[in-house]
Amino acid sequence: MVSFNSLDIIIIISFFLLVLATGYFFGRKPACPAGRSTNLAEDYLLSGRKVGLFLFVLTNVSTWYGGILGVGEFTYKYGIVSWFTQGFPYYIFALLFAIFFARKIREASLFTIPDKLTEVYGKKAGIISAILVFILVSPAPYLLMTANLISLIFNSDILISLIISLIISFAYLFKGGYRSDLYTDAIQFFIMFGGFILIFIFSFNSLDGFDFLSANLPEEHLKLTGNASPAFIIVWFLIALWTFADPGFHQRCYAAKDGNTAVKGIIISIFFWALFDFLTTTTGLFARALLPNISQPVQAYPLLAENVLSSGFKGIFYAAMFATIISTSNSFFFLSGTTIGRDFIFKLSSSKNDSKLRSYTVLGLLISGIIAVILAYFIPSVIELWYTIGSFCIPGMILPVISSYYKKLKIDDNLLFVEMIIAVAVSVIWYFLRDGFKNVDIIYEIEPMIAGLTSAVLIHLYGLLKRQHLSSS
16 A cells, blocks of 8 residues: 655655746757758757757666666566666667667768658658657557556546646647757656665665565576576567667757767766666565565555655655656657657658648647557556557568668668568567467567567568679679
8 A cells, every 4th residue: 555645745746847847948949049940840859959968868868767667567576687688688789779870870860760761761661660660659658657656646537647647748848849858858867866766775774785685585586587598588688679770769869969979878878777777676676575475566666665765755756756757758759749740741741841840740749649648548558568569560670770871781672661561560470379389488489579570681681682693793
């Protein structure tokens, strides 16, 4: 049972007001002088492409952890293997992204992933990628998590909670665009770290530190790979490949003031991710050690806070959980709005006037907000749905994105289009056929994403061999 007193409530409401005020205040003035229409579009969509290293790191780190309650649940159930599968592989691929892609993306000076695929592979690939990106960046799961926490605290109806969550996540984006997103993420960076440092210190001091974990956790919870099979570990490492096609990474690189900022920003972010992963993983382990019989492990963090934090401190920790979710939610809302506004409305309209991009994006935000509320309200398991749909979409994105920046990996436009369609189709088909192999572990453990990615690799290899044959004949 979770309870809150007036001080906790005041702190949480103050946090909501701080986010709204920050988004509005920093969204008042443009980042670059109004002049050419292109400047107006770049200002609203990418903060004038002048994001410095400090802001780059803050927003890059804070937007990475939207599913914080899921992190607590995974750690509670499985131990530090959650870090080894959900954290460590992403450090590797983020580093590779920084080295091989960040500078190239910034130099391209585009707006979105579909922009790049349209430029390299044509309109058909651009449209398919826009559809896949729109699905991938759905803010519905994060809206639902925020609403569930609001309902828990204020005992409010879920629809009312969803509307409040929506306002906190995107009201300021209409006026300030990406700049408002940046500064609200920056504020939330400090709040999320402060809250989790707080609960770590209180848990460590009140529960006799790491000795308490050693004495009260199942043995497998403290093993790097737990009891997971090698196939399970490999699958999660391969899933982390989606970093290369992460629309948020591309957006932040496009917005950076130069290529060096993008490269250094991602590398520095890795160290902060490692620190935050340490805090969240350890906190999840303390929850498991102290409360071994929680019926709903997704409540691991809230129930630990109930046991180790006093009034006021609990409010700060809840503000940190909200900050972790909302910093991702608002970013996904803006990505979703940008996808609708630029990659659908703008590109399909007869007028290609950049000055209309802002109004198109505002319309995209409205559409995205309505869709997110509907999904979150009618599909309470939308988080699972989001993960599944992500597994369907990502295989159709990774190789097209990578090859669009390296000419030696480019294949025929029509074959690339076929690759995207088949990769998604194979993932979907395997998702439905997979249950027929429950008795064959090595086959059943193959995730739909891996099946789709394998088909994409085979088609892409065929395309490269075909190109080589044509060039040599």
